[in-house]
Amino acid sequence: AQKVTQAQTEISVVEKEDVTLDCVYETRDTTYYLFWYKQPPSGELVFLIRRNSFDEQNEISGRYSWNFQKSTSSFNFTITASQVVDSAVYFCALSEAKNTGNQFYFGTGTSLTVIP
Amino acid sequence: DTGVSQNPRHKITKRGQNVTFRCDPISEHNRLYWYRQTLGQGPEFLTYFQNEAQLEKSRLLSDRFSAERPKGSFSTLEIQRTEQGDSAMYLCASRGNGQKNSPLHFGNGTRLTVT
Numbered sequence: 001a002q003k004v005t006q007a008q009t010e011i012s013v014v015e016k017e018d019v020t021l022d023c024v025y026e027t028r029d030t031t032y033y034l035f036w037y038k039q040p041p042s043g044e045l046v047f048l049i050r051r052n053s054f055d056e057q058n059e060i061s062g063r064y065s066w067n068f069q070k071s072t073s074s075f076n077f078t079i080t081a082s083q084v085v086d087s088a089v090y091f092c093a094l095s096e097a098k099n100t101g102n103q104f105y106f107g108t109g110t111s112l113t114v115i116p
Numbered sequence: 117d118t119g120v121s122q123n124p125r126h127k128i129t130k131r132g133q134n135v136t137f138r139c140d141p142i143s144e145h146n147r148l149y150w151y152r153q154t155l156g157q158g159p160e161f162l163t164y165f166q167n168e169a170q171l172e173k174s175r176l177l178s179d180r181f182s183a184e185r186p187k188g189s190f191s192t193l194e195i196q197r198t199e200q201g202d203s204a205m206y207l208c209a210s211r212g213n214g215q216k217n218s219p220l221h222f223g224n225g226t227r228l229t230v231t
Binding site: 042044091101106 | 147149156157158159160161164166171172205207209211216217219220221222223224225227
């Protein structure tokens, strides 16, 4: 079973619009960690944000904000006032505390295109 | 902090040949991971090292694949008798020590094409 589901395959927005990327995860662990990564055309995965399962406070960091809802197993990511440089593939990832190596399970990614 | 370094960036090989990739993690990181990414997919876990010990291997890692981290610093991933299905981006990542919620830091990857 897929541990991380990103239902949105591709999204296009016009510059300065807000955009929300959806992520639904599945785990039986009580302690786990959630992450968002950005993969621009250059290919390198860049860490953006993380959340611990025991901390449901939602936060804002610059143009990024995230909404963690344990009740619905969702960890959505919002970019406010999108810019062309935000065009990339975004991956949501889950790491379970009980797992030996704390390996990350990634979703299939959402390709975001910001149109100038 | 010079980041995670991988080489080569690209490798084209003929089916049946052996290939080896290298990863140099962030120097103070004792945890090192190999992932594979195919087009339109997210990275898939292959194997994990803590220092020189290989502690976990995915079932994706067939017996044609072998990874080493001999001195707990750099790591190599070798694929023997390559097949066209091995064509993918091979990503290396490292993590800070101890904390379970520390993020993975990825290299630029090695893109393998098997013809």
